[in-house]
Amino acid sequence: MNQKVVLITGCSSGIGLALAVRLAKDEKKRFMVYATMRNLAKSEALVEAAGRTLGRTLEIRQLDVCDENSIKACVDNLPMRRVDILISNAGMGMIGPIECQSIDEMKTVMDTNFFGLVRLLKEILPGMKMRKSGHIVVISSVMGIQGILFNDIYAASKFAVEGFCESLAVQALRFNLNISLIEPGPVITEFESKVYEEGAKIDLSKADKVTADMFTNIYLKNYNQIFQSLGQTPEDVAEHTFKMITMENPPFRHQTNSLYTPMTTLKYADPNGDLPIETFYKMVFEHDKVFNASLNFLKLLRWRSRKSFTLGKEKNAS
Ligand SMILES: NC(=O)C1=CN([C@@H]2O[C@H](COP(=O)(O)OP(=O)(O)OC[C@H]3O[C@@H](n4cnc5c(N)ncnc54)[C@H](OP(=O)(O)O)[C@@H]3O)[C@@H](O)[C@H]2O)C=CC1
Numbered sequence: 001m002n003q004k005v006v007l008i009t010g011c012s013s014g015i016g017l018a019l020a021v022r023l024a025k026d027e028k029k030r031f032m033v034y035a036t037m038r039n040l041a042k043s044e045a046l047v048e049a050a051g052r053t054l055g056r057t058l059e060i061r062q063l064d065v066c067d068e069n070s071i072k073a074c075v076d077n078l079p080m081r082r083v084d085i086l087i088s089n090a091g092m093g094m095i096g097p098i099e100c101q102s103i104d105e106m107k108t109v110m111d112t113n114f115f116g117l118v119r120l121l122k123e124i125l126p127g128m129k130m131r132k133s134g135h136i137v138v139i140s141s142v143m144g145i146q147g148i149l150f151n152d153i154y155a156a157s158k159f160a161v162e163g164f165c166e167s168l169a170v171q172a173l174r175f176n177l178n179i180s181l182i183e184p185g186p187v188i189t190e191f192e193s194k195v196y197e198e199g200a201k202i203d204l205s206k207a208d209k210v211t212a213d214m215f216t217n218i219y220l221k222n223y224n225q226i227f228q229s230l231g232q233t234p235e236d237v238a239e240h241t242f243k244m245i246t247m248e249n250p251p252f253r254h255q256t257n258s259l260y261t262p263m264t265t266l267k268y269a270d271p272n273g274d275l276p277i278e279t280f281y282k283m284v285f286e287h288d289k290v291f292n293a294s295l296n297f298l299k300l301l302r303w304r305s306r307k308s309f310t311l312g313k314e315k316n317a318s
């Protein structure tokens with residue numbers, strides 16, 4: 001059987017872990033999954049979830065997206081250095097007022113979320129081009145299209161990812177390669193708790209009172225509720241990604257949560273760019289109960305993406 005070699009980054013938890021297991025448990029055994037993580041001491045959850053697939057359709061390898069040597073060593077150890085499907089998932093969040101964040105902290109986010117992808121492709125793209133086949137799947141975010149209050153640096157890192165992939169996509173087409181950006185809204189993973197805990201620890205003394213109050217009493221106060229009520233599970237995002245991978249003609253962009261499509265559509269609806277900014281402003285500041293207003297807004301504007309995902313044709317089993 002002609003198995004596709006899949007390399008996934010950031011598989012110690014969340015979306016990466018769920019996706020590695022989903023692919024390894026494929027009934028038709030179409031995939032050989034190299035589930036990577038920067039710290040192998042964190043492999044317990046994946047080992048447990050992988051069950052009998054471990055050593056069969058799933059292997060765990062070390063890979064730190066911030067370390068070129070680690071990426072090279074991992075790829076060098078794959079049979080014929082071949083990767084058919086690269087899933088760039090490793091990433092981190094960051095919230096808060098920029099006055100309270102150091103440039104070094106910001107660089108770590110860019111280094112992981114953006115340069116991590118660039119480093120992977122520098123190592124893996126030449127082989128895909130040579131073989132004239134491959135699928136590059138990037139876990140981006142709705143924040144790759146539309147920024148959200150107090151996510152300035154995180155959104156910038158995902159915008160960078162999207163601009164990079166848009167530019168590369170035309171070249172990729174020339175080599176018969178696919179690039180797909182997966183754009184989830186909030187997902188309930190360790191990302192949420194890590195971001196919240198770091199955010200809650202921020203020393204707000206460098207911010208003015210209005211900003212500090214906005215961050216604490218609007219953003220942080222509603223954060224958990226928004227994630228818990230409007231968030232997806234990592235398994236759900238993995239299922240969407242699985243469908244993208246097994247589709248005949250995967251689209252360049254795919255949003256996994258239709259609740260957030262209106263948010264990104266506002267941007268395209270107004271070339272001046274004011275519509276999303278004014279809408280967010282009203283949503284956050286001109287209602288007594290921010291959470292209910294946000295929830296109602298999102299639900300009111302819910303619609304289905306015109307290019308229905310479910311219509312996508314699955315590839316024939318190979
Ligand atoms: N959760 C959400 O709301 C959303 C998440 N996303 C994106 O999904 C992706 C996965 O996040 P999610 O599963 O939610 O969060 P998790 O925190 O559960 O997973 C993130 C993974 O990335 C790994 N990672 C971080 N830095 C590096 C590095 N330098 N090298 C290799 N691995 C690294 C983490 O490893 P370690 O355990 O060692 O830290 C972990 O395995 C990210 O790109 C994120 O931006 C997009 C939209 C929404």
Ligand SMILES: CC1=C(/C=C/C(C)=C/C=C/C(C)=C/C=O)C(C)(C)CCC1
Binds near residue numbers: 148284
């Ligand atoms: C908490 C909060 C808001 C929404 C936050 C959202 C929607 C966060 C999404 C995070 C994602 C998608 C992370 C990963 O990529 C609003 C509406 C601005 C109102 C103020 C409080």
